[in-house]
Amino acid sequence: MILTRRNLLKSGAAMGGALALPRFAIGQTKRPSITIAVQQVSNSASLEPLREQSNVGTRIFATIYDRLINQDLPRSLDTVPGLAESWERIDHRTVELNLRQGVKFHNGDELTADDVVFSFGAERMFGEGYVADSNATLFTNVLVRDNVKGKELPAEVVAVAKRNWPSIERVESVSKYKVRFVNKTPDVTMEGRMARMGSEIVSQRGFSEAESWLEWSRKPVGTGPYMVEEFIPDQKLVLRAHDEYWGGRPPVEKITMLVVPEVASRVNGLYSGEFDFICDMPPDQIDGIESHAAFEVQGGLIPNHRLTVFDKHHPQLVDPRIRRAMTHAIDRQLIVDSIWSGRTRVPAGLQWEFYGPMFIEGWTVPEYDVEKARQLVKDAGYKGDPIPYRLLNNYYTNQVATGQILVEMWRQAGLNVEIQMKENWQQIFDQSTQRGVRDWSNSAPFNDPISSIVNQHGPNGQQQQAGEWSNEEMNKLSGMMEVETDMARRKAQFKRMLEICEREDPAYTVLHQNATFTGKRKDIQWKAAPSFAMDFRQGNFAI
């Protein structure tokens, strides 16, 4: 280019303009906006993870919030630094975390230790006057505002927080960028709990400025790559790029999630070009979508296993040999291959690889062996009395088809299991008539067996609370494991729990790992996470 006075002036003006722009806007190209059709955005009409404890909630929270310790989406569920760039175990009760500096909330505020303390405080999590199971709890750094009218936490939020953090003593600010978590009892799962749903960090000012808890929960202020622009329950959620996101400029300008309850409508919308992604696709739709050259189906395994659960108080199921026979009579791989098109798998019992050192290598679900099942039935002296199987109409994907297959498999082993269709969970748990078998699914919210086998089948878990099953040794082990810090002993305890719950005195039997499928435009480069969470951060989206 020839240097003329005019060119020089133009260059000067351009440089001046560039300097006036915010840093993130320099050299940025226009980004695409996308539309995602989902079955539901939020079951509880709230975007607060402590209220919306659901799979659909999991899908959106990674876009709005960060945790101190994140999961390594979209690659795995391993824990990686999030808002804390490093952390250190002071002792078995204490963890100190160094916060990432320069992190901005959606409202422009910088993240400090005060926000973390607030996020785990009474005002947001535990409610006023919270007292833990024993001793006084010291939330010394929480500023309890006088004008909390309209900010009272829903009771279930407090209950979820207490379940997530049963023994937390205090969270305190050490310095502007350092926080300390202190538990009342030794707990090796503290880091895992920080990475679980419900431990999202929110802006203290954002919470304080909201008129009410409800308003806050509809437009929360986090640090995630996208901020909430509009949320209309049961209709849509609009997210806008948070350009100051610490993890890099988000690659999508606007994400619109539309609630489209009908599967056929979601598929048609993908074909017609109205949607770029469609979620919650049943496996039987995969071939149809992939028969179109322009579309593909992504996704797969999520940290959630489908189970058959036993009520050991049923006259036929009191004898563990009958329950064991049921576990051996199931050809799980056949279920996976036939009604899941081979797109999921039979896992190694109620555990996941992201447990890391706590994963029990070599453990499997009971082997498929009809002869063994028949022998167990014979040994138990079973006379063919019916065993009720309470079934919901496809609350879980393929639930009815799976139930019908199971009944036929159990029949092969000589068991007379009768399906009773029910409308809701209340009828499933109803104790006015004899219960026998039911369906369930178990997740692992964090990377330790405490999060699944203890929380679901231990003394405070749903199965025992519902009066279906209990085992003295299992309950003793649960209590021991919660405070055990020696990893070898913890692992041995976990293995023993699996032996009790899945072999000796079956509480449940794992059928298969669950999977979720997302249809999408093939020209969009995007990878589904091994979770319900959808990741639209830099590096995982391009057209």
Add this chain to the structure above:
Amino acid sequence: MIRFILSRGLRAVVTIFLVVTFAFIVLRLSGDPAMQILSVDAPPEAIAAFRNEWGLNQPIWQQFLDYLLNVLHGNFGDSMREGRPAMDIVLEHVGATLMITLPALALKIVIGIPAGIYAALHRNSLADRMTMMISVAGFTVPSFVLALVLVLIFSVHLGWLPSTGNATWKHAILPIVTLGTAGAAILARFTRSAMLEVLGQSYIRAASAKGLIWRQVVTGHALPNAAIPTVTIVGFMIGSLIAGAVVVESVFSWPGIGYLLISAVANRDLAIVQSILLLIALCMVCANLVVDLLYGWIDPRVRLRSAH
């Protein structure tokens, strides 16, 4: 006349009370809202806290009495999911529903009634048979099937119209056509049979015999007498304006009352379902009342019978 209105009004109040009572009891017997809203995997403590917070652990008669007293004071309860007054949420959705049901009603009337009249006046002709064939197809094909077929043609293959949502006026076209088609078919059949019955009456022959031209016979004698059954059906359609689009709203994700009702039933959001049913009952009762009054206006014989 006052006696007539009072008796109909009393009947309306009883009808509404029965609807409200039935809805209240059935909803509470058919599932626990805590497990629906918080999910079955929510901690037992959270479910217990929720049930306590919303009074679900009280005896059902106690809950019903509280509800009735509140309704009498104009308080229809709060949505368990949204934490806002249920009736506010319901009324927010009425506009969206009327946006498709009112044009659909107009479509039904504009197409259905003339088609029925034309078919009756040309009985057994090719036009009559064609009209009736289309009419039978129109009301026998379930609305969700018709909706999906329209989406496949106009959204997927032709790409002319959007298939879901309510962002623009174009989004309303397919829902309106879906709703209008079935209604027009029903109206055409009823109008045709009403007209045929009237055209066979002796006063029609008398009118023709005294030298009136056929058009005068039809407009002056046949149509007014055939209007009563047609008005009944139109009245029913007006009563259904609020709730008549449940399936169509679901297929097209149109955020109206039907869409809200499905979501509220699925989530056992009791106050919302009860408020919607109350509103539907009110609409039906009012529409029936108007139809009853219209009978008297259209047919003097009804007025005379009432007077006696």
